[in-house]
Amino acid sequence: MxxxxxxxxxxxxxxxxxxxxxxxxxxxxxxxxxxxxxxxxxxxxxxxxxxxxxxxxxxxxxxxxxxxxxxxxxxxxxxxxxxxxxxxxxxxxxxxxxxxxxxxxxxxxxxxxxxxxxxxxxxxxxxxxxxxxxxxxxxxxxxxxxxxxxxxxxxxxxxxxxxxxxxxxxxxxxxxxxxxxxxxxxxxxxxxxxxxxxxxxxxxxxxxxxxxxxxxxxxxxxxxxxxxxxxxxxxxxxxxxxxxxxxxxxxxxxxxxxxxxxxxxxxxxxxxxxxxxxxxxxxxxxxxxxxxxxxxxxxxxxxxxxxxxxxxxxxxxxxxxxxxGTTPTTPPTTPPPTTPPPTGLGCTPAYSVTGQWQGGFQGEVKVTAGSAAIKSWTVTMTFANGQTVSQAWNATATSSGSTVTARNVSYNGALPAGGITTFGFLGSWTGTNSTPALTCTAA
Missing domain, CATH: 3.20.20.80 (Glycosidases)
Structure with missing residues (x-):
């Protein structure tokens, strides 16, 4: 082998x-x-x-x-x-x-x-x-x-x-x-x-x-x-x-x-x-x-x-x-966002847990630009139950106490008005794995 x-x-x-x-x-x-x-x-x-x-x-x-x-x-x-x-x-x-x-x-x-x-x-x-x-x-x-x-x-x-x-x-x-x-x-x-x-x-x-x-x-x-x-x-x-x-x-x-x-x-x-x-x-x-x-x-x-x-x-x-036997389908060119995009130069984050196991989990955040194009974005996640983030992809993540800050990487920062990108991460948890408080800022 x-x-x-x-x-x-x-x-x-x-x-x-x-x-x-x-x-x-x-x-x-x-x-x-x-x-x-x-x-x-x-x-x-x-x-x-x-x-x-x-x-x-x-x-x-x-x-x-x-x-x-x-x-x-x-x-x-x-x-x-x-x-x-x-x-x-x-x-x-x-x-x-x-x-x-x-x-x-x-x-x-x-x-x-x-x-x-x-x-x-x-x-x-x-x-x-x-x-x-x-x-x-x-x-x-x-x-x-x-x-x-x-x-x-x-x-x-x-x-x-x-x-x-x-x-x-x-x-x-x-x-x-x-x-x-x-x-x-x-x-x-x-x-x-x-x-x-x-x-x-x-x-x-x-x-x-x-x-x-x-x-x-x-x-x-x-x-x-x-x-x-x-x-x-x-x-x-x-x-x-x-x-x-x-x-x-x-x-x-x-x-x-x-x-x-x-x-x-x-x-x-x-x-x-x-x-x-x-x-x-x-x-x-x-x-x-x-x-x-x-x-x-x-x-x-x-x-x-x-x-x-x-x-x-x-x-x-x-x-x-x-x-x-699969019927060929053509996906829509612009999938509608699940949450209304913000107006002006801004962005909206949507958080989900895509997989969870004993002591660990995988999360995903969807970032939706507002009514104007943006060049970069930053998502802040504040966890209430001691969760930590160990690895991230499609974003650069840093931690400070209970707060994790995720910033775009070179290829997914620029989004058109209403444009969407996602980033994912691996984390750990004990007891409760609740949804963190989220904010998103754009430039």
């Missing part, structure tokens, strides 16, 4: 673009496919992944996890498989995984974990070996193109000679197509998936051009290399400028200052219409990256609370794939 934190440390050391939804009839029948920078279903409806990674190959008995992941609101599950580096997942097992995904109305991203860290980890398989594994599973994969994405190999190159990624990945895609696979393909970046050498960022076009069906999406894994908002935004901007399809195939949370800025990541993915898949439901060597305690959906960890119930988390942003 991957020792995540050691890998992250090694890696650290060494307005959405318009899309023309043209569906080529030759590929429309293949199910999920790329159109421009967007993943779409066979009917042309955009599909944005909001999901969770599940370590199936090491915990094959945890089949209830598929239903439990769906219960979070997720629309996708990325399933860890092995062709032999660990106990191999057979065709029958993979067929059962696909059935569980479909039963629970989840798009199934299947990934071969054997390739993790090739070139640096002597046990890792090549991408060519990974393709051979998929060829061996072809009998249970053909016909599932509406439901299954094939992630050819997890983190297929380590930090040793990451430049080999381009040729190896292009060859793997071509071999998949030569062997008749019509599925949407996903390819991970080198550098244990984090691309800190910018190999995928700079040579991605070669890889995309290798696919004769033009049906490949690039995948970045964001951990400690992306511990600032600037690093995340810069990387995502580069792909937007190039017009390349991208998903965030793995990421963790900022449990320490040097770890990934998960709140910026989710907010940016939401704003840009990018899919994301958090790592992972449970089973990590170091459980700090587990979203649940021992696979128990009733015991979400801090990481689980953040990705499931956060302002830009799964519950708030996931939309089920229409292949499962």
């Amino acid at each position: 991957k020792r995540r934190l050691a890998i992250f440390a090694a890696a650290a050391l060494s307005a959405v673009a318009s899309v023309l939804f043209f569906i080529n009839p030759a590929y429309a029948a293949a199910g999920l496919h790329v159109s421009g920078t967007t993943i779409v279903e066979a009917n042309g409806q955009p599909f944005i992944m909001r999901g969770i990674n599940h370590e199936h190959t090491w915990f094959t008995n945890q089949t209830s996890s598929f239903a439990n992941i769906k219960a979070t609101g997720a629309n996708t599950v990325r399933v860890v498989l092995s062709g032999g580096r660990w106990t191999a997942n057979s065709a029958a097992d993979v067929a059962n995984v696909i059935a569980l995904c479909k039963q629970n109305k989840l798009i199934c991203v299947l990934e071969d974990h054997d390739t993790t860290g090739y070139g640096e980890d002597s046990a890792a398989y090549t991408l060519d070996q990974a393709v051979n594994y998929w060829i061996g599973l072809k009998s249970v994969l053909v016909g599932q193109e509406d439901y299954v994405v094939i992630n050819i190999g997890n983190e297929p190159i380590g930090n040793t000679n990451p430049a080999q990624w381009t040729t190896a990945t292009a060859a793997a895609i071509q071999k998949m197509r030569t062997n008749g696979f019509q599925h949407l393909l996903m390819v991970d970046a080198p550098n244990w998936g984090q691309d800190w050498t910018n190999t995928m960022r700079d040579t991605g076009q070669t890889v995309l051009d290798a696919d004769t069906q033009h049906n490949t999406v690039l995948s970045i894994h964001m951990y400690a290399v992306y511990n600032t908002a600037a690093s995340i935004i810069s990387y995502l901007d580069a792909f937007k400028a190039k017009g390349w399809p991208l998903v965030i195939g793995e990421f963790g949370w900022q449990f320490a200052s040097g770890e990934v800025d998960d709140q910026t990541l989710m907010a940016e993915a939401d704003a840009r219409g990018l899919g994301y898949l958090g790592w992972s439901w449970a089973g990590n060597t170091d459980p700090i990256l587990d979203m649940t305690v021992n696979f128990d959906p009733a015991q979400l960890t801090t990481w689980g609370q953040r990705i499931v119930n956060g302002a830009h988390g799964i519950k708030a942003t996931a939309r089920q794939a229409t292949i499962f």
